[in-house]
Amino acid sequence: MARKKIALVTGGYSGEAAISYKSAITVANNLDISQFDVYKIDIAKDGWWYLPDEQSRIAVNKADFSITLSDESVHFDAILMCIHGTPGEDGKLQGYFDLLGLPYTSCDAATSALTFNKRYTVAVAAFSGVKVAKSVHVFKHSPISPEAVLEQLQLPVFVKPNNGGSSIGMSKVTEASELQAALDKAFLEDNQLLVEEFIAGREFTIGVFKSKGVITAMPITEIITEEAFFNYEAKYQGKSQEITPAQLDDATRLAIENAAKKVYEVLNCRGVVRIDFIVNSSNGLPYMLEVNTVPGQSAASIIPQQVKAMGWNLPDFYAALIEEALTTIA
Ligand SMILES: Nc1ncnc2c1ncn2[C@@H]1O[C@H](COP(=O)(O)OP(=O)(O)O)[C@@H](O)[C@H]1O
Ligand SMILES: [Mg+2]
CATH class of the missing domain: 3.30.1490.20 (ATP-grasp fold, A domain)
Structure with missing residues (x-):
């Protein structure tokens, strides 16, 4: 079978671009090159660029998201979304790829736009019966x-x-x-x-993904932070501890997994998302905080830890996400 041409889309226009580049390194290092030809594309404020190596960049043709190399024109089979923040996590690029008929690994345009708005996310989650803060x-x-x-x-x-x-x-x-x-x-x-x-209690985050029609909740991670909450310093400067799999009694673990799968279903998610919860210490129930539709994939990020705790390797995981995208016609 011919190798699929995959655009690994990274960068973005927000302050989260720096994290997106780190995520793209992990993903690029863990894509099975016997199945995929990988092209790293930087979506930057000064243009959209194919990065063949560290020194050069080639402008992407925005009319059809193709690239022109000296000897060929490359059209992609699928897009692997690796941008945190706008325009890759909020539905804007998703809408563009829908217009071009290009499959991508993340949630669709409507779900991405909705989940980028924390208030609309908790409103829809609450509709499905999942607890959220007032x-x-x-x-x-x-x-x-x-x-x-x-x-x-x-x-x-x-x-x-x-x-x-x-x-x-x-x-x-x-x-x-x-x-x-x-x-x-x-x-x-x-x-x-x-x-x-404010919901007082233990904090958890859980990856959820769909493959071959089955929604899977990944092993849960507990977040323990020295800061007042899981803030920027805790997230990116090591001032927190992440424990995967979290030490939980079966009932609480099941309650978080079921809430996470319900949220994935009600929001019609695609690909891997990561959902934050606090288990309210006053009633023991999981309260959903937010849904991240393009969760971090850097070497230190939570999803790669959960993939390993699930007993999978990263190349199989990313291949499953690409396969799912290829079978989804937008
Ligand atoms: N209602 C809440 N009650 C208690 N802690 C909260 C609440 N909302 C957010 N937090 C804390 O703030 C952190 C960041 O909030 P979150 O909504 O996940 O935003 P983001 O991760 O996008 O910055 C959470 O991980 C949690 O530690
Ligand atoms: Mg969060």
């Missing part, structure tokens, strides 16, 4: 006073940019007098915010 959605164009927010929510609350990633601009607020400053800080990152009641 929250208020705040827009810059319609300012709301801290008092009005606290009429609807109990302290402590968590303030976060609605579309952000990597925990930038977030705060935990324990005193009413701190809320305005937290809103102002988060508005520096986004035009809409989510104010949520």
Whole structure:
């Protein structure tokens, strides 16, 4: 069988680009070259580039996402999505690839756009019966006073940019007098915010993927952080411990797995996603925080750890994601 031509799409326009490049290195090193010809494509603000090696770059033809090499024109069989943040995790590139009829490994355009909005994600998840924190959605164009927010929510609350990633601009607020400053800080990152009641309890994150029609929940990871929450320093500067598989009683493990699979199903996800939960210490139930539709794949990232804990190797895992994309006509 001829090898499939795979575009490994990395970079992106947000601050998460640096992490996307690291993810792409792991993925590139773990793609089975007997099955796939891999082309690394950098989606950067100054253009879209095929990177044949460290020194050169060749512009991508945006009309059909092809590349022209000296002796041939390359059209891809599938796109392996490895961009965290816009435009690869929020539905924009997904819509473009849909228009071109090119299959890709991530969730479709609608699901990517919806899950990039944390408030809409928890709203849909709650519809499926999964627990979520009580929250208020705040827009810059319609300012709301801290008092009005606290009429609807109990302290402590968590303030976060609605579309952000990597925990930038977030705060935990324990005193009413701190809320305005937290809103102002988060508005520096986004035009809409989510104010949520703080859920006290153990924090977990779980990968979920679909292969050959079967939705699989991966081994759960517990996040233990020295910081006040799983913030940027905890995520990327080693100030947290990640334990895979998490030490859990069977009932709690099953409750998290079932909630994760339900969220994957209700949101019609595709590929591998990673869903964050807090098990509320007051009632023992998992509360969903958010869905990451292009989770990190760097050597230190959680999904590669969960793949190993599942007893799989990365080349088989990435091949399964590509196979699933190839069988999905957008
Ligand atoms: N409602 C909440 N209650 C308690 N902790 C929260 C809440 N929302 C977020 N957190 C903490 O903040 C971290 C980041 O929030 P999250 O919604 O996962 O955003 P992101 O990972 O995109 O920055 C979580 O991992 C968790 O530690
Ligand atoms: Mg998160």
